[in-house]
Amino acid sequence: MLPSHGANPHYVYEALQMTPPQTIYDFSENVNVFGPPPQIIKRFPQYVDLVKRYPDPLGEPFLSAIAHHHNVPRQQVVLGNGASEIFSLLARRYANKNVLLIEPTFAEYAATLQANHVTITQLIVTDVLTWELPITAIQEQLPHMAAIYLCIPNNPTGAYPAREQIQAVITMAAQHGCEVVIDEAFLDWYDDTKTYIHQFNHVIVVRSMTKMYAIPGIRLGYAIAHDNVINALKQQAPHWHVNAIALAIGTACLQETQYVEQARQYARLHVQQLQKALTTYGCKVTNSVTNYVCFKPPDAKALFYFALREGIVLRHTENFVGLNGEWLRIGIKDEQSMAKLYAMLDRWFQK
Amino acid sequence: MTTFYFLRHGETVWNKEGKLQGWLDSPLTTTGCAQVQATVQDVTQPLAAVYASTSGRAIQTAHYFQQPVHLDERLREIYLGKWQGQSIAALQQNDEYLTYCHDPTRYIAQHTESFHELTTRVYEACTAIAARHPHAYVAVVTHGVALRCLLARITQQPLLTWWHNEIQGGQGYTVEWQQQRIREGIQ
Numbered sequence: 001m002l003p004s005h006g007a008n009p010h011y012v013y014e015a016l017q018m019t020p021p022q023t024i025y026d027f028s029e030n031v032n033v034f035g036p037p038p039q040i041i042k043r044f045p046q047y048v049d050l051v052k053r054y055p056d057p058l059g060e061p062f063l064s065a066i067a068h069h070h071n072v073p074r075q076q077v078v079l080g081n082g083a084s085e086i087f088s089l090l091a092r093r094y095a096n097k098n099v100l101l102i103e104p105t106f107a108e109y110a111a112t113l114q115a116n117h118v119t120i121t122q123l124i125v126t127d128v129l130t131w132e133l134p135i136t137a138i139q140e141q142l143p144h145m146a147a148i149y150l151c152i153p154n155n156p157t158g159a160y161p162a163r164e165q166i167q168a169v170i171t172m173a174a175q176h177g178c179e180v181v182i183d184e185a186f187l188d189w190y191d192d193t194k195t196y197i198h199q200f201n202h203v204i205v206v207r208s209m210t211k212m213y214a215i216p217g218i219r220l221g222y223a224i225a226h227d228n229v230i231n232a233l234k235q236q237a238p239h240w241h242v243n244a245i246a247l248a249i250g251t252a253c254l255q256e257t258q259y260v261e262q263a264r265q266y267a268r269l270h271v272q273q274l275q276k277a278l279t280t281y282g283c284k285v286t287n288s289v290t291n292y293v294c295f296k297p298p299d300a301k302a303l304f305y306f307a308l309r310e311g312i313v314l315r316h317t318e319n320f321v322g323l324n325g326e327w328l329r330i331g332i333k334d335e336q337s338m339a340k341l342y343a344m345l346d347r348w349f350q351k
Numbered sequence: 352m353t354t355f356y357f358l359r360h361g362e363t364v365w366n367k368e369g370k371l372q373g374w375l376d377s378p379l380t381t382t383g384c385a386q387v388q389a390t391v392q393d394v395t396q397p398l399a400a401v402y403a404s405t406s407g408r409a410i411q412t413a414h415y416f417q418q419p420v421h422l423d424e425r426l427r428e429i430y431l432g433k434w435q436g437q438s439i440a441a442l443q444q445n446d447e448y449l450t451y452c453h454d455p456t457r458y459i460a461q462h463t464e465s466f467h468e469l470t471t472r473v474y475e476a477c478t479a480i481a482a483r484h485p486h487a488y489v490a491v492v493t494h495g496v497a498l499r500c501l502l503a504r505i506t507q508q509p510l511l512t513w514w515h516n517e518i519q520g521g522q523g524y525t526v527e528w529q530q531q532r533i534r535e536g537i538q
Binding site: 110114119120122123124137140141319322324 | 379414
Protein backbone atom coordinates (compact mmCIF):
# COMPACT_ATOMS: atom_id res chain seq x y z
CA MET A 1 0.00 0.00 0.00
CA LEU A 2 1.91 3.02 1.26
CA PRO A 3 5.65 2.76 0.60
CA SER A 4 7.39 1.33 3.62
CA HIS A 5 10.32 3.78 3.55
CA GLY A 6 10.53 7.53 3.81
CA ALA A 7 12.43 9.76 1.37
CA ASN A 8 10.57 9.01 -1.85
CA PRO A 9 7.55 11.30 -1.70
CA HIS A 10 6.49 10.69 -5.28
CA TYR A 11 5.92 7.02 -4.50
CA VAL A 12 3.52 8.04 -1.76
CA TYR A 13 1.38 10.11 -4.13
CA GLU A 14 1.57 7.32 -6.70
CA ALA A 15 0.49 4.66 -4.24
CA LEU A 16 -2.52 6.74 -3.26
CA GLN A 17 -3.26 7.76 -6.84
CA MET A 18 -3.06 11.40 -5.85
CA THR A 19 -1.65 14.12 -8.06
CA PRO A 20 1.25 15.74 -6.23
CA PRO A 21 1.05 19.55 -5.97
CA GLN A 22 3.67 21.71 -7.71
CA THR A 23 5.85 22.06 -4.63
CA ILE A 24 6.45 19.20 -2.25
CA TYR A 25 7.94 19.51 1.23
CA ASP A 26 9.34 16.16 2.25
CA PHE A 27 9.41 15.58 6.00
CA SER A 28 9.49 11.81 5.67
CA GLU A 29 13.25 11.35 5.95
CA ASN A 30 15.75 12.42 8.60
CA VAL A 31 18.90 13.46 6.76
CA ASN A 32 20.61 16.68 7.92
CA VAL A 33 18.73 19.45 6.18
CA PHE A 34 21.87 21.55 5.73
CA GLY A 35 23.19 19.07 3.17
CA PRO A 36 26.72 17.70 3.03
CA PRO A 37 29.45 19.86 4.61
CA PRO A 38 30.34 22.73 2.21
CA GLN A 39 33.99 21.65 2.16
CA ILE A 40 32.93 18.31 0.69
CA ILE A 41 30.94 19.99 -2.06
CA LYS A 42 33.87 22.30 -2.79
CA ARG A 43 36.34 19.44 -2.97
CA PHE A 44 34.12 17.17 -5.00
CA PRO A 45 35.92 17.65 -8.38
CA GLN A 46 39.10 16.33 -6.74
CA TYR A 47 37.36 13.05 -6.02
CA VAL A 48 37.13 12.38 -9.74
CA ASP A 49 40.80 11.30 -9.66
CA LEU A 50 39.83 8.45 -7.36
CA VAL A 51 37.53 6.91 -9.92
CA LYS A 52 40.22 5.28 -12.04
CA ARG A 53 41.79 3.28 -9.21
CA TYR A 54 40.44 0.50 -7.02
CA PRO A 55 39.55 1.67 -3.52
CA ASP A 56 41.84 0.64 -0.71
CA PRO A 57 40.71 -2.92 0.14
CA LEU A 58 41.02 -2.24 3.85
CA GLY A 59 38.98 0.93 3.64
CA GLU A 60 41.80 3.42 4.20
CA PRO A 61 42.03 6.26 4.88
CA PHE A 62 38.59 6.14 6.46
CA LEU A 63 39.21 2.99 8.50
CA SER A 64 42.04 4.57 10.49
CA ALA A 65 40.27 7.92 10.68
CA ILE A 66 37.10 6.44 12.18
CA ALA A 67 39.05 4.13 14.50
CA HIS A 68 40.98 7.15 15.74
CA HIS A 69 37.75 9.18 16.02
CA HIS A 70 36.24 6.56 18.34
CA ASN A 71 39.53 5.71 20.03
CA VAL A 72 39.41 2.01 19.14
CA PRO A 73 41.94 -0.25 17.39
CA ARG A 74 41.34 -0.72 13.64
CA GLN A 75 40.78 -4.44 14.21
CA GLN A 76 37.53 -3.59 15.96
CA VAL A 77 36.01 -1.76 13.00
CA VAL A 78 34.25 -3.10 9.92
CA LEU A 79 33.10 -0.67 7.24
CA GLY A 80 29.92 -1.03 5.20
CA ASN A 81 28.28 0.25 2.05
CA GLY A 82 25.93 2.08 4.34
CA ALA A 83 24.85 0.79 7.73
CA SER A 84 22.37 -1.16 5.62
CA GLU A 85 25.18 -3.42 4.43
CA ILE A 86 26.26 -3.95 8.03
CA PHE A 87 22.72 -5.06 8.92
CA SER A 88 22.75 -7.44 5.99
CA LEU A 89 26.02 -8.96 7.23
CA LEU A 90 24.66 -9.20 10.77
CA ALA A 91 21.54 -10.97 9.56
CA ARG A 92 23.74 -13.58 7.93
CA ARG A 93 25.58 -14.00 11.23
CA TYR A 94 22.28 -14.92 12.88
CA ALA A 95 20.99 -17.09 10.04
CA ASN A 96 18.67 -19.88 11.23
CA LYS A 97 18.88 -18.60 14.80
CA ASN A 98 16.52 -16.58 17.01
CA VAL A 99 16.68 -12.81 17.33
CA LEU A 100 14.71 -10.48 19.60
CA LEU A 101 13.50 -7.13 18.24
CA ILE A 102 12.16 -4.37 20.48
CA GLU A 103 9.42 -2.47 18.66
CA PRO A 104 8.60 0.04 17.32
CA THR A 105 11.91 0.12 15.51
CA PHE A 106 13.62 0.47 12.16
CA ALA A 107 11.82 -1.87 9.79
CA GLU A 108 14.98 -2.93 7.97
CA TYR A 109 16.19 -5.24 10.75
CA ALA A 110 13.22 -7.56 10.20
CA ALA A 111 13.67 -7.44 6.42
CA THR A 112 17.35 -8.47 6.56
CA LEU A 113 16.71 -11.11 9.23
CA GLN A 114 13.81 -12.71 7.37
CA ALA A 115 15.91 -12.89 4.21
CA ASN A 116 18.34 -15.03 6.21
CA HIS A 117 15.70 -17.27 7.77
CA VAL A 118 16.18 -15.89 11.25
CA THR A 119 13.28 -16.55 13.62
CA ILE A 120 12.19 -13.17 14.91
CA THR A 121 10.47 -12.51 18.22
CA GLN A 122 8.97 -9.04 18.69
CA LEU A 123 8.39 -7.25 21.96
CA ILE A 124 6.67 -3.88 22.12
CA VAL A 125 8.06 -1.24 24.47
CA THR A 126 6.22 -0.46 27.67
CA ASP A 127 5.80 3.19 26.69
CA VAL A 128 6.10 4.57 23.16
CA LEU A 129 6.75 8.11 24.43
CA THR A 130 9.97 7.17 26.22
CA TRP A 131 10.75 3.85 24.52
CA GLU A 132 10.80 2.31 27.99
CA LEU A 133 12.07 -1.26 27.68
CA PRO A 134 9.89 -4.24 28.76
CA ILE A 135 12.64 -5.61 31.00
CA THR A 136 10.74 -8.59 32.45
CA ALA A 137 9.63 -9.81 29.03
CA ILE A 138 13.15 -9.32 27.66
CA GLN A 139 14.52 -11.34 30.56
CA GLU A 140 12.15 -14.20 29.67
CA GLN A 141 13.07 -14.22 25.99
CA LEU A 142 16.84 -13.65 26.07
CA PRO A 143 17.83 -17.24 27.01
CA HIS A 144 16.52 -18.39 23.61
CA MET A 145 18.13 -15.63 21.57
CA ALA A 146 21.34 -15.29 19.58
CA ALA A 147 20.92 -11.52 19.57
CA ILE A 148 18.75 -8.59 20.61
CA TYR A 149 18.59 -5.44 18.46
CA LEU A 150 18.19 -2.04 20.13
CA CYS A 151 17.75 1.09 18.05
CA ILE A 152 18.86 3.84 20.42
CA PRO A 153 18.13 6.68 19.95
CA ASN A 154 15.05 5.02 18.56
CA ASN A 155 13.69 5.33 15.08
CA PRO A 156 10.79 6.20 14.65
CA THR A 157 10.16 7.70 18.12
CA GLY A 158 13.48 9.54 18.60
CA ALA A 159 13.35 8.53 22.27
CA TYR A 160 16.27 7.29 24.36
CA PRO A 161 15.42 4.90 27.22
CA ALA A 162 17.00 5.11 30.67
CA ARG A 163 20.66 4.05 30.75
CA GLU A 164 19.96 1.67 33.65
CA GLN A 165 17.52 -0.20 31.42
CA ILE A 166 20.00 -0.49 28.57
CA GLN A 167 22.65 -1.65 31.03
CA ALA A 168 20.26 -4.23 32.47
CA VAL A 169 19.68 -5.68 29.01
CA ILE A 170 23.42 -5.74 28.26
CA THR A 171 24.09 -7.58 31.52
CA MET A 172 21.27 -10.11 31.01
CA ALA A 173 22.39 -10.73 27.44
CA ALA A 174 25.95 -11.46 28.56
CA GLN A 175 24.65 -14.02 31.05
CA HIS A 176 22.91 -15.90 28.24
CA GLY A 177 25.57 -15.69 25.55
CA CYS A 178 23.34 -13.36 23.56
CA GLU A 179 24.79 -10.56 21.43
CA VAL A 180 23.44 -7.02 21.64
CA VAL A 181 23.25 -5.05 18.41
CA ILE A 182 22.95 -1.35 19.18
CA ASP A 183 22.04 0.86 16.25
CA GLU A 184 23.50 4.30 17.04
CA ALA A 185 22.65 5.82 13.65
CA PHE A 186 21.12 8.86 15.37
CA LEU A 187 23.34 9.12 18.44
CA ASP A 188 25.43 11.96 17.08
CA TRP A 189 22.29 14.14 17.13
CA TYR A 190 22.09 13.56 20.86
CA ASP A 191 25.31 12.87 22.77
CA ASP A 192 28.31 10.90 21.52
CA THR A 193 29.53 10.31 25.05
CA LYS A 194 26.59 7.96 25.51
CA THR A 195 27.96 5.50 22.96
CA TYR A 196 28.31 1.81 23.79
CA ILE A 197 31.33 1.51 21.53
CA HIS A 198 34.27 -0.38 23.00
CA GLN A 199 32.56 -1.30 26.22
CA PHE A 200 31.50 -4.93 26.09
CA ASN A 201 32.65 -7.96 24.15
CA HIS A 202 29.14 -9.04 23.18
CA VAL A 203 27.90 -5.61 22.08
CA ILE A 204 28.01 -4.66 18.40
CA VAL A 205 27.52 -0.97 17.69
CA VAL A 206 26.33 0.08 14.24
CA ARG A 207 26.86 3.65 13.04
CA SER A 208 26.20 5.60 9.91
CA MET A 209 27.64 8.66 8.19
CA THR A 210 24.41 9.16 6.27
CA LYS A 211 22.18 11.25 8.55
CA MET A 212 24.47 13.81 10.17
CA TYR A 213 26.62 14.44 7.10
CA ALA A 214 23.75 14.24 4.64
CA ILE A 215 25.41 11.74 2.30
CA PRO A 216 22.77 9.06 1.77
CA GLY A 217 23.79 8.76 -1.90
CA ILE A 218 27.39 7.96 -0.98
CA ARG A 219 26.68 4.91 1.26
CA LEU A 220 28.99 4.79 4.24
CA GLY A 221 28.49 3.10 7.59
CA TYR A 222 30.42 0.91 10.02
CA ALA A 223 30.25 -1.34 13.03
CA ILE A 224 32.50 -1.50 16.05
CA ALA A 225 32.74 -4.69 18.11
CA HIS A 226 35.14 -7.28 19.49
CA ASP A 227 37.85 -8.38 17.01
CA ASN A 228 36.33 -11.85 16.58
CA VAL A 229 32.95 -10.45 15.60
CA ILE A 230 34.53 -7.92 13.25
CA ASN A 231 36.63 -10.60 11.53
CA ALA A 232 33.59 -12.80 11.01
CA LEU A 233 31.62 -9.92 9.49
CA LYS A 234 34.56 -8.88 7.27
CA GLN A 235 34.81 -12.38 5.85
CA GLN A 236 31.23 -12.21 4.57
CA ALA A 237 31.58 -8.81 2.95
CA PRO A 238 32.28 -8.49 -0.77
CA HIS A 239 35.70 -7.25 -1.77
CA TRP A 240 35.91 -3.47 -2.24
CA HIS A 241 32.41 -3.00 -0.91
CA VAL A 242 33.15 0.58 0.12
CA ASN A 243 34.02 2.79 -2.83
CA ALA A 244 36.95 5.21 -3.01
CA ILE A 245 34.86 8.36 -3.08
CA ALA A 246 32.93 7.27 0.01
CA LEU A 247 36.22 6.64 1.84
CA ALA A 248 37.56 10.07 0.93
CA ILE A 249 34.34 11.90 1.77
CA GLY A 250 33.92 10.01 5.03
CA THR A 251 37.44 10.94 6.11
CA ALA A 252 36.85 14.60 5.28
CA CYS A 253 33.54 14.62 7.16
CA LEU A 254 35.27 13.70 10.41
CA GLN A 255 36.97 17.13 10.41
CA GLU A 256 33.64 18.94 10.38
CA THR A 257 33.09 19.41 14.12
CA GLN A 258 31.57 22.88 13.83
CA TYR A 259 29.16 21.72 11.15
CA VAL A 260 27.98 18.93 13.46
CA GLU A 261 27.53 21.29 16.41
CA GLN A 262 25.48 23.69 14.30
CA ALA A 263 23.28 20.87 13.06
CA ARG A 264 22.66 19.65 16.60
CA GLN A 265 21.74 23.09 17.89
CA TYR A 266 19.40 23.76 14.99
CA ALA A 267 17.69 20.38 15.38
CA ARG A 268 17.34 20.73 19.15
CA LEU A 269 15.74 24.15 18.83
CA HIS A 270 13.26 23.07 16.18
CA VAL A 271 12.41 19.77 17.84
CA GLN A 272 11.52 21.66 21.02
CA GLN A 273 9.40 24.14 19.10
CA LEU A 274 7.58 21.42 17.21
CA GLN A 275 7.01 19.29 20.31
CA LYS A 276 5.51 22.33 22.05
CA ALA A 277 3.20 23.15 19.16
CA LEU A 278 1.97 19.57 18.81
CA THR A 279 1.37 19.27 22.54
CA THR A 280 -0.65 22.48 22.46
CA TYR A 281 -2.75 20.92 19.70
CA GLY A 282 -3.53 18.02 22.01
CA CYS A 283 -1.21 15.41 20.48
CA LYS A 284 0.88 12.90 22.38
CA VAL A 285 4.51 13.63 21.52
CA THR A 286 7.53 11.36 22.07
CA ASN A 287 10.61 12.48 24.05
CA SER A 288 12.80 12.83 21.00
CA VAL A 289 16.55 13.49 21.31
CA THR A 290 17.15 13.27 17.56
CA ASN A 291 16.31 15.48 14.56
CA TYR A 292 12.75 14.19 14.17
CA VAL A 293 9.55 14.19 16.17
CA CYS A 294 6.98 11.43 16.53
CA PHE A 295 3.43 12.27 17.59
CA LYS A 296 -0.07 10.86 17.90
CA PRO A 297 -2.83 13.18 16.67
CA PRO A 298 -6.53 12.35 17.13
CA ASP A 299 -6.67 11.07 13.54
CA ALA A 300 -3.27 10.30 12.03
CA LYS A 301 -4.57 9.02 8.71
CA ALA A 302 -6.77 12.06 8.06
CA LEU A 303 -3.95 14.44 8.95
CA PHE A 304 -1.53 12.49 6.75
CA TYR A 305 -3.85 12.84 3.74
CA PHE A 306 -4.65 16.48 4.47
CA ALA A 307 -0.94 17.26 4.60
CA LEU A 308 -0.33 15.39 1.33
CA ARG A 309 -2.96 17.45 -0.45
CA GLU A 310 -1.06 20.54 0.70
CA GLY A 311 2.20 19.15 -0.66
CA ILE A 312 3.53 18.18 2.75
CA VAL A 313 4.75 14.62 3.11
CA LEU A 314 4.92 13.31 6.65
CA ARG A 315 6.14 9.83 7.53
CA HIS A 316 3.27 7.43 8.19
CA THR A 317 3.79 4.61 10.70
CA GLU A 318 1.68 1.87 9.09
CA ASN A 319 4.66 -0.46 8.91
CA PHE A 320 6.05 0.21 12.40
CA VAL A 321 5.00 -2.53 14.81
CA GLY A 322 3.21 -1.24 17.87
CA LEU A 323 2.20 2.10 16.37
CA ASN A 324 -0.73 0.79 14.30
CA GLY A 325 -0.42 3.72 11.94
CA GLU A 326 -1.74 6.00 14.71
CA TRP A 327 1.44 8.07 14.88
CA LEU A 328 3.26 10.28 12.41
CA ARG A 329 6.92 11.26 12.20
CA ILE A 330 8.29 14.63 11.09
CA GLY A 331 11.95 15.25 10.21
CA ILE A 332 13.24 18.75 11.01
CA LYS A 333 13.80 20.72 7.81
CA ASP A 334 14.84 24.26 6.76
CA GLU A 335 13.01 27.27 8.16
CA GLN A 336 10.93 27.86 5.06
CA SER A 337 9.69 24.28 5.05
CA MET A 338 9.01 24.40 8.78
CA ALA A 339 6.93 27.55 8.25
CA LYS A 340 4.81 25.74 5.66
CA LEU A 341 4.44 22.84 8.07
CA TYR A 342 3.26 25.03 10.94
CA ALA A 343 0.79 26.82 8.65
CA MET A 344 -0.65 23.45 7.60
CA LEU A 345 -0.85 22.18 11.18
CA ASP A 346 -2.58 25.42 12.21
CA ARG A 347 -5.18 24.95 9.51
CA TRP A 348 -5.71 21.32 10.44
CA PHE A 349 -6.03 21.71 14.18
CA GLN A 350 -8.04 24.94 14.16
CA LYS A 351 -10.79 23.30 12.12
CA MET B 352 -1.81 -31.71 24.90
CA THR B 353 -1.32 -28.55 22.87
CA THR B 354 -4.42 -26.44 22.38
CA PHE B 355 -4.14 -24.01 19.49
CA TYR B 356 -6.22 -20.89 19.04
CA PHE B 357 -5.91 -20.33 15.31
CA LEU B 358 -6.96 -16.88 14.16
CA ARG B 359 -7.36 -15.30 10.80
CA HIS B 360 -5.98 -11.75 10.89
CA GLY B 361 -8.52 -8.92 11.14
CA GLU B 362 -10.10 -7.32 8.09
CA THR B 363 -7.57 -5.32 6.08
CA VAL B 364 -7.79 -2.37 3.71
CA TRP B 365 -7.30 -4.67 0.72
CA ASN B 366 -9.87 -7.16 2.06
CA LYS B 367 -12.34 -4.28 2.06
CA GLU B 368 -11.25 -3.07 -1.37
CA GLY B 369 -11.51 -6.59 -2.77
CA LYS B 370 -7.86 -6.92 -3.72
CA LEU B 371 -5.89 -10.14 -3.40
CA GLN B 372 -2.99 -9.98 -0.96
CA GLY B 373 -1.18 -13.33 -0.82
CA TRP B 374 2.36 -12.43 0.21
CA LEU B 375 1.62 -8.71 -0.26
CA ASP B 376 0.12 -6.81 2.63
CA SER B 377 -2.12 -4.01 3.85
CA PRO B 378 -2.95 -2.78 7.37
CA LEU B 379 -6.06 -3.63 9.40
CA THR B 380 -9.16 -1.47 9.02
CA THR B 381 -10.97 -0.09 12.05
CA THR B 382 -13.39 -3.01 11.68
CA GLY B 383 -10.44 -5.38 11.54
CA CYS B 384 -9.04 -3.99 14.78
CA ALA B 385 -12.44 -4.38 16.46
CA GLN B 386 -12.76 -7.96 15.19
CA VAL B 387 -9.41 -8.90 16.68
CA GLN B 388 -10.07 -7.12 19.96
CA ALA B 389 -13.32 -9.05 20.34
CA THR B 390 -11.62 -12.41 19.71
CA VAL B 391 -8.72 -11.63 22.02
CA GLN B 392 -11.18 -10.84 24.79
CA ASP B 393 -12.64 -14.34 24.42
CA VAL B 394 -9.31 -15.89 25.34
CA THR B 395 -9.42 -16.78 29.02
CA GLN B 396 -6.59 -19.29 29.19
CA PRO B 397 -3.05 -17.97 29.72
CA LEU B 398 -1.12 -18.33 26.48
CA ALA B 399 2.30 -19.94 26.56
CA ALA B 400 3.16 -18.22 23.28
CA VAL B 401 1.78 -16.21 20.38
CA TYR B 402 2.87 -16.88 16.82
CA ALA B 403 2.17 -14.96 13.64
CA SER B 404 3.05 -15.15 10.00
CA THR B 405 5.59 -12.58 8.82
CA SER B 406 2.90 -10.53 7.05
CA GLY B 407 2.18 -7.13 8.60
CA ARG B 408 -1.55 -7.83 8.99
CA ALA B 409 -0.85 -10.99 10.98
CA ILE B 410 1.75 -9.21 13.12
CA GLN B 411 -0.59 -6.33 13.81
CA THR B 412 -3.29 -8.82 14.81
CA ALA B 413 -0.97 -10.90 17.00
CA HIS B 414 0.18 -7.94 19.08
CA TYR B 415 -3.37 -7.50 20.39
CA PHE B 416 -2.54 -10.37 22.74
CA GLN B 417 0.02 -8.05 24.36
CA GLN B 418 2.66 -10.74 24.56
CA PRO B 419 5.89 -11.45 22.71
CA VAL B 420 5.07 -12.40 19.12
CA HIS B 421 7.16 -15.08 17.42
CA LEU B 422 7.24 -14.79 13.65
CA ASP B 423 7.18 -17.77 11.32
CA GLU B 424 7.16 -17.28 7.56
CA ARG B 425 5.67 -20.75 7.11
CA LEU B 426 2.41 -19.36 8.46
CA ARG B 427 1.99 -16.94 5.55
CA GLU B 428 -0.94 -16.94 3.19
CA ILE B 429 -0.81 -18.86 -0.08
CA TYR B 430 1.53 -17.23 -2.57
CA LEU B 431 -0.67 -15.96 -5.38
CA GLY B 432 1.92 -14.84 -7.90
CA LYS B 433 0.56 -12.67 -10.70
CA TRP B 434 -2.83 -12.30 -9.00
CA GLN B 435 -1.43 -10.51 -5.98
CA GLY B 436 -2.53 -6.87 -5.91
CA GLN B 437 -5.28 -7.49 -8.47
CA SER B 438 -8.94 -6.89 -7.82
CA ILE B 439 -11.07 -9.95 -7.28
CA ALA B 440 -13.74 -8.42 -9.49
CA ALA B 441 -11.32 -8.14 -12.43
CA LEU B 442 -10.09 -11.70 -11.86
CA GLN B 443 -13.59 -13.04 -12.49
CA GLN B 444 -12.61 -12.85 -16.18
CA ASN B 445 -9.71 -15.19 -15.54
CA ASP B 446 -10.50 -18.88 -16.08
CA GLU B 447 -7.49 -20.04 -14.10
CA TYR B 448 -8.61 -17.94 -11.13
CA LEU B 449 -12.19 -19.23 -11.39
CA THR B 450 -10.90 -22.80 -11.22
CA TYR B 451 -8.84 -21.88 -8.13
CA CYS B 452 -11.96 -20.36 -6.55
CA HIS B 453 -14.65 -22.86 -7.41
CA ASP B 454 -12.88 -26.10 -8.29
CA PRO B 455 -9.74 -26.19 -6.16
CA THR B 456 -9.17 -29.93 -6.53
CA ARG B 457 -8.75 -29.38 -10.28
CA TYR B 458 -6.54 -26.32 -9.85
CA ILE B 459 -2.98 -26.74 -11.14
CA ALA B 460 -0.63 -24.16 -9.70
CA GLN B 461 1.59 -22.47 -12.26
CA HIS B 462 2.56 -19.05 -10.94
CA THR B 463 1.02 -19.53 -7.51
CA GLU B 464 1.87 -21.88 -4.70
CA SER B 465 -0.02 -25.18 -4.77
CA PHE B 466 -2.43 -26.13 -2.02
CA HIS B 467 -0.16 -29.04 -1.23
CA GLU B 468 2.90 -26.82 -0.78
CA LEU B 469 0.90 -24.41 1.39
CA THR B 470 -0.56 -27.16 3.55
CA THR B 471 2.80 -28.84 4.04
CA ARG B 472 4.54 -25.72 5.28
CA VAL B 473 1.74 -24.52 7.55
CA TYR B 474 1.30 -27.99 9.05
CA GLU B 475 5.06 -28.30 9.55
CA ALA B 476 5.14 -24.97 11.41
CA CYS B 477 2.28 -26.05 13.68
CA THR B 478 3.88 -29.43 14.37
CA ALA B 479 7.05 -27.64 15.47
CA ILE B 480 5.05 -25.24 17.64
CA ALA B 481 3.12 -28.12 19.26
CA ALA B 482 6.40 -29.90 20.02
CA ARG B 483 7.72 -26.75 21.68
CA HIS B 484 4.58 -26.34 23.80
CA PRO B 485 3.29 -29.87 24.49
CA HIS B 486 1.04 -28.90 27.40
CA ALA B 487 -0.15 -25.40 26.79
CA TYR B 488 -2.42 -22.95 25.03
CA VAL B 489 -0.87 -21.25 22.02
CA ALA B 490 -2.31 -18.58 19.72
CA VAL B 491 -1.38 -18.66 16.04
CA VAL B 492 -2.33 -15.84 13.68
CA THR B 493 -2.50 -16.88 10.07
CA HIS B 494 -4.58 -16.36 6.92
CA GLY B 495 -7.81 -17.38 5.21
CA VAL B 496 -6.63 -19.95 2.69
CA ALA B 497 -3.78 -21.17 4.90
CA LEU B 498 -6.23 -21.80 7.72
CA ARG B 499 -8.73 -23.69 5.58
CA CYS B 500 -5.99 -25.93 4.19
CA LEU B 501 -4.64 -26.51 7.69
CA LEU B 502 -8.04 -27.42 9.14
CA ALA B 503 -8.67 -29.85 6.29
CA ARG B 504 -5.28 -31.45 6.91
CA ILE B 505 -5.81 -31.73 10.67
CA THR B 506 -9.21 -33.38 10.26
CA GLN B 507 -7.87 -35.42 7.34
CA GLN B 508 -10.81 -34.27 5.27
CA PRO B 509 -10.78 -33.19 1.64
CA LEU B 510 -9.98 -29.52 1.04
CA LEU B 511 -13.40 -29.09 -0.51
CA THR B 512 -15.01 -29.72 2.87
CA TRP B 513 -13.39 -26.55 4.22
CA TRP B 514 -12.89 -24.58 1.03
CA HIS B 515 -16.26 -22.84 0.91
CA ASN B 516 -16.13 -22.16 4.64
CA GLU B 517 -15.62 -18.39 4.69
CA ILE B 518 -13.45 -17.37 7.63
CA GLN B 519 -14.14 -13.82 8.83
CA GLY B 520 -11.46 -11.42 9.93
CA GLY B 521 -10.43 -12.17 13.51
CA GLN B 522 -12.35 -15.43 13.52
CA GLY B 523 -10.82 -18.20 15.58
CA TYR B 524 -10.77 -21.98 15.80
CA THR B 525 -9.80 -24.00 18.84
CA VAL B 526 -7.78 -27.10 17.97
CA GLU B 527 -6.65 -29.84 20.31
CA TRP B 528 -3.62 -30.74 18.26
CA GLN B 529 -2.74 -34.27 19.26
CA GLN B 530 -6.41 -35.30 19.31
CA GLN B 531 -7.02 -33.59 15.97
CA ARG B 532 -10.21 -32.07 17.41
CA ILE B 533 -11.52 -28.79 16.05
CA ARG B 534 -14.13 -26.40 17.41
CA GLU B 535 -15.23 -23.13 15.91
CA GLY B 536 -14.49 -20.07 18.02
CA ILE B 537 -12.30 -19.61 21.06
CA GLN B 538 -13.16 -21.96 23.91
